[in-house]
Amino acid sequence: MLQFILKKVLRVLLVLFGVVLVVFLLLHLIPGNPLSNYTSNAQKAMVNYVADEAILRQINQRYGLDLPLWRQFTRYLIGDRIDGKFVCGVICGNLGPSISQRGRPIEDILFTPPLGKNFWHSQFGYSIRLVLLSGLMAIALGVPLGILGAKYYLSPYSRIQSVFLAALISIPNFVLGLLAIIFLASWLDIVKVIPDWKIQSDWLLPAFVLAAMPMANVARVMQTTMVNTQNMDYVRTARAKGLSERQVRLVHIMRNAIVPFIAYLGPTLVELFGGLFIVENLYGFPGFGRQYWLAVTVLDYPMVLGLTIFYAAGIALINILVEVASELLDPRLTQAKEQVAP
């Protein structure tokens, strides 16, 4: 097991290095630099920001933008001497200063909450909360629907439900969010067009928009696996032993139906994180999906790189956790692997 985890971690580090390399090169291929966007930005001009040559040169030096590209990369990744002192780079967990936010450290922007608030009010905390809420929603609505659909399989109820689920699966979250804004917010005036994130009930709509498709998928997967396990021999044996229907359902069917379900949770979470980039921009949510888009528009290199690293690492973590969890829950998987490759 230890060897397995070690191998996985090495693999993840390799992928992360590739991600950083690719995004770094692509970002520097975009015409313009952070300072050209900085000086031409109308908002900056409004606050009388006038940059002359000397100041620009100083800023360039401060962020290392005057170095050759490979030096910039090593400076970001490993570290460099700044003011005669060695400052460690990403490998020490230092994501560098944000260019568009006056050199505030990236970790500070992402993880430090406003004064007097807890972690959940930081930018990252906001996004995590949204994902957790919609993930919970997807499971809390999807699992019971799947179980009901399996229990009343082939009845009119289950048919109506499967049509409903198919409709939910085929609606992209962007379109669902737009329709919700048009109908619920603009016409019926049930929710606000611009939600107030301090009020808990305003979170429900974005969370549901994010959760709709995963929920339908969860319900579908749950239903099919439940129906498949219902017809297994050991379920018939359990019934023949005289166990109560409830015991059969909870212990014998659920336990075995949950393994494919867990394997499905990984892609669902990844989907939710990917959907953040759409939903946050749709509703003006102050999380990292919106921050990513803002950082790309002003070419804040360290910010985009830092966010990409977090996204990629999060996805890798989810995948590893799911793999470990499904092996722990179903020993058959490990045994099968050992038999194939001794």
Add this chain to the structure above:
Amino acid sequence: MKTTLPQKKAKTSKAYVFALVIIALFVLVAIFARQLAPHDPNARSFKISALPPMWVHNDYMMGTADHPLGTDRYGRDILSRYLFGVRTAVLLAFCAIPATALLGILVGMISGYLGGRTDRFLVLLMDIVQSLPGIMFVVIIILILRNRFPPVWFSGCLTLIIGFSVVSWVGLARMVRAQVFQLKNELFFEAAVSLGATRWRIITRHLFPNIAHLVLVWIANNVPAIILLEGILGYIGVSLVSAGIDNEFTVMSWGGLFYTGRSTLSSNPMILLVPAASLLLLSMSFVLIGDHYHRKFSR
């Protein structure tokens, strides 16, 4: 006595036919956009700017039957722009999907067929691309490319197509690779190799027919994806609209309508609603088609 084998009934579900009809309608609209559009989509006039839909008659706004869905703030007819936007959407789907499918099949085939070191490298590449945030990756690629093409409207399409292909080939490549690995253990593959078939013949005659169904399902799932991507990018302000210098006034796309419509939500929600509803209709029909093929091939 003549005995016949029980014939397998070719059953075509109603939903499948319905989906095909919807898609055919969209393609027809795309072809005849010029004939269907009531106005020139780029004709501007400040006399008729920011009109509401034709059924709105109140103290503040007065819709006219001349512009059924109203106009934007430059006085351009929304219905005409929508109809020409269908053309852009269909064009995008017709160009982006084959390009991406080709890339995905090629990489998947190479990876699965050659195996070994090539395979390990390509899988690493797939892992890297898949752990990037897809939409933002497309945005970065569009930002890189959009000043390098002449500012005509199809250059915007080209940047979007390249961005889409760079991100979406991975899903198909993975499926193809896994399938090719399976096929390599089959008897017919061994037979072909031992009969001395060339590599090209094995790939085209023996492997490709066996992955065609995967490709078909993938296409059905990804046609709405490219049209949707254009819409999303238009909504947040990249995409075709701003991909060229003068493009804001010449490109007709659903993304452009989303961009216009997000600021006129209360005065004219039709600008958002009509393309959003069409996106809904399109993605639903393609899901139905994908389901149909999935069921047909996984009997």
